[in-house]
Amino acid sequence: MMIALVIFGLIIFFYLLSLAADFVVGNSSKIAEEFSLPLPLIGLLLGILTTLPELSLGISSLEHGVPAMSAGNLLGGIFVILSLVLGLNIISNREIETDGNWHSLIPLAVYLLLPAGLSLDGSFQYFDAIIMIVGYLVWLAVSYFPKSRGLKISLLAINKKSLAKQVFFIITGGIAILVFSDIIVSLSLFLLKSFNIYPFLVGVLVFSIGTNLPEISIALTSARKKAGSLSFSHLSGSAAANVLCLGLISLGGNMVTGAGRGAASWAYGGILLLLLLFLFYSYDSGKKFSRVEGWFLLVFYAVFATLQIFLVGQL
Known part of the structure; x- marks a missing residue:
């Protein structure tokens, strides 16, 4: 009975x-639109903000002495975002355009592969954390800084009262995320x-799906509004932010993944x-993701999850 x-409590608190994450993202998105940021940069911002639950759960996991749970959440989250969530988005929207x-x-690919290589010894050390943090800055510089050139923001046109209210809501939502995360870890x-x-x-x-409910929500919303470019830029930004969070949480050194040094780590990579x-x-085929490719992405997630179930803990 207990x-x-x-389990029921976990479902409720993940919801x-x-x-709370959606509340933070919604108000942050309003601020981004108020500043008239380009669509790709808004997607990047959403990607970072929707990773707040992962960061909060990571901190709580460290406090409770189970860093492996956070490592699994962040590493598994990359697959959830780029295969499960993206696949569902493509299937529901039938096709998503790309620049080809x-x-x-x-x-992005090089950066996402970093944790796979760094975790082959079964843990993340301080030096590994530095590599992931610096790598994120390099990825930003290469992928997004060129798009922000010439960006002009008029502070006079901004509603300061509305801005203050949205900032207050963001802080309130952030506190709620911290509280719910600690409860989730305790129940787990x-x-x-x-x-x-x-x-x-x-x-x-479990955690990788629970903490990515905001991504699933935004992806499906983008699909309904046919805003495919926002959806993909958001998802890629969120996947990269997972690696950044892993780096930040690993700064303490010797963060054991718990996956073992053998088959599970190699299978993940x-x-x-x-x-x-x-x-x-x-991305290169016809300048769009097709529905068939969406189904293939779901197969990738199923294979990944199955391999982890059978291989985690094996030497």
Whole structure:
């Protein structure tokens, strides 16, 4: 009975966490539009902000002594974003246009592959964290700074009263995210002790979906409004922000992933590489993602999840 209540509590608090994140994102988006930021930069901003639950859960996981749960959440989140969420978005929207230039994805792909290589020894050290943080800045410089040239913001045209209200809402939502995250980690620890499950596996399969509910919501909203460019720029920004969060959380040094040093780590890197190569092909084929390619992305996620279930913990 107690276990059923804990599982029900997790579902409720993950839902509340997604609402709080959505609240923060919604008000931040209004501020971005008030400043008349370009669509790709708004997508980047949304990607960073929707990663707040992952960062908050990571901090709570460290405080409770289960860093592997956070590592699984962030690493699994990359697959959830680029295969599950993107695939569902493509299927619901039938097709999403791209610029057809797959070369623009190379910096993102290189950055997303960093954790796969750095985690082969079963942990993230301080030096690994620095590489991921600096890598994020390099990715920003290559991918987004050129698009911000010539950007002009008129402060006189901004409604300062409305801006203050939105900032207050963002802070309130951020506090709610911290509280809900701590409760989620506490409830998860009860389940870990009851079933003796690998914390990394819980992060990969459960947390990664729960914390990406805002991404799923925004992706489907973008699909309904046929704003494909916002959806893809947001999702790519969110995937990159996952690696940044992993770097920030790993600054303490020796963050054990709990996936083992063998098959699970190699499988993660191998499937991620294949997924990115598939995205290169899809991005370049006809300048749009087709519905068939969306289904293939869902298959990638299913294969990834299955391999992690059978391989996590094996040497």
